[in-house]
Amino acid sequence: MAASASPSASASASASADMFSPVAASWLSQLGTLRQTVRQELVARQLAAHLPAPDVRPDTLGLARGAETAAAATEEGGAATVFGGTTGRAGIGPVGADGTLPAATAADASEAEADGVQRVRVLDLGCGQGTQALRLARAGYAVTGLDGSEPMLADFARALDAEDEAVRTRVALVRGEVTEAADRFGPGAFDVVLCHGVLMYLADPGPLLDSVARVLVPGGLLSLLVRNGDATALRPGFAGDWTVAAAAFDGSGYRNRLGVDARADRREELTAQLAERGLDVEAWYGVRVLTDYAADDAPVPADPDELALLLECEERAGRTDPYRAIAALTHLMARRRSSGDSAEGG
Numbered sequence: 001m002a003a004s005a006s007p008s009a010s011a012s013a014s015a016s017a018d019m020f021s022p023v024a025a026s027w028l029s030q031l032g033t034l035r036q037t038v039r040q041e042l043v044a045r046q047l048a049a050h051l052p053a054p055d056v057r058p059d060t061l062g063l064a065r066g067a068e069t070a071a072a073a074t075e076e077g078g079a080a081t082v083f084g085g086t087t088g089r090a091g092i093g094p095v096g097a098d099g100t101l102p103a104a105t106a107a108d109a110s111e112a113e114a115d116g117v118q119r120v121r122v123l124d125l126g127c128g129q130g131t132q133a134l135r136l137a138r139a140g141y142a143v144t145g146l147d148g149s150e151p152m153l154a155d156f157a158r159a160l161d162a163e164d165e166a167v168r169t170r171v172a173l174v175r176g177e178v179t180e181a182a183d184r185f186g187p188g189a190f191d192v193v194l195c196h197g198v199l200m201y202l203a204d205p206g207p208l209l210d211s212v213a214r215v216l217v218p219g220g221l222l223s224l225l226v227r228n229g230d231a232t233a234l235r236p237g238f239a240g241d242w243t244v245a246a247a248a249f250d251g252s253g254y255r256n257r258l259g260v261d262a263r264a265d266r267r268e269e270l271t272a273q274l275a276e277r278g279l280d281v282e283a284w285y286g287v288r289v290l291t292d293y294a295a296d297d298a299p300v301p302a303d304p305d306e307l308a309l310l311l312e313c314e315e316r317a318g319r320t321d322p323y324r325a326i327a328a329l330t331h332l333m334a335r336r337r338s339s340g341d342s343a344e345g346g
């Protein structure tokens with residue numbers, strides 16, 4: 001059975017991280033629906049076009065590298081909370097002065113040393129149930145999932161228990177606050193950072209982007225999925241809610257389908273905020289252009305050929321103007337600049 005969160009972990013989780021727990025059951029119950037399937041599948045396909053191979057770290061391509069340590073974390077002021085699978089991979093070492101943990105506790109490090117493979121280190125910030133993290137671990141990446149919600153991490157841990165041991169040993173689950181990732185893991189600790197469907201729950205994107213910029217190695221990749229702030233009038237407009245639609249043109253707030261008051265990001269603003277932190281957007285996509293208006297519980301087509309065609313249409317729309325600009329979600333791929341690169345050339 002998967003390990004569960006300790007009471008002390010519950011107490012120390014931040015308020016913002018915990019705002020998701022009340023709606024976790026609704027989120028999880030919708031994962032197999034058409035809308036969520038399109039979301040996860042599109043994100044995976046778009047990400048795949050930018051990822052390095054699982055054993056090709058950016059630093060092996062000649063880029064500088066930061067900390068040696070990955071995949072370990074501490075709860076504030078004391079013991080770390082790491083959810084493990086049945087392998088009991090929850091070993092915690094002493095905390096260093098900088099808040100990081102020694103490499104011996106890292107999920108990836110032990111395996112890399114055992115088989116001689118330098119696995120690409122992925123941090124999934126706000127990993128939730130772990131759909132993307134698990135895909136990457138199965139493909140050979142060393143993945144650390146960090147999330148503030150106990151029910152979401154418990155769901156991930158259950159899924160992890162059903163995986164082969166090789167996959168389980170490549171995943172570490174950590175409960176914590178996304179904005180504190182850099183303090184916990186140290187600078188340059190990851191080659192790839194995923195942050196999907198999280199920024200909308202933060203009032204200010206700045207602290208999270210600061211943390212991402214620090215925790216990524218130069219040359220590292222950020223995959224950032226946000227609510228598209230350039231198109232928030234569409235849903236209320238199509239529903240005939242003109243008051244909300246009118247406000248959406250200028251505002252950034254919206255109520256999402258889980259009933260949470262959240263915040264959308266405009267692409268150009270976010271691109272500039274990333275660039276200020278040394279992260280240059282190298283591509284962007286729309287996610288869920290054609291199926292965003294399906295009912296929450298609409299199922300995927302039973303016919304696999306129809307589903308494949310539907311996904312092909314969504315994928316095409318997600319990379320094609322003008323469709324991608326009005327998608328529900330915007331998926332930005334950004335690269336951390338190396339120290340010698342200029343903002344324009346990086």
Ligand SMILES: C[S@@+](CC[C@H](N)C(=O)[O-])C[C@H]1O[C@@H](n2cnc3c(N)ncnc32)[C@H](O)[C@@H]1O
Pocket residue numbers: 014016017018020021027125126127128129130131132146147148149152176177178179195196197198201202
């Ligand atoms: C919509 S779910 C997305 C899960 C997953 N990334 C995906 O795309 O399927 C958002 C996740 O972000 C987590 N989250 C939101 N704000 C957070 C914060 N400040 N710190 C840690 N986790 C947070 C929630 O607990 C939840 O698991």
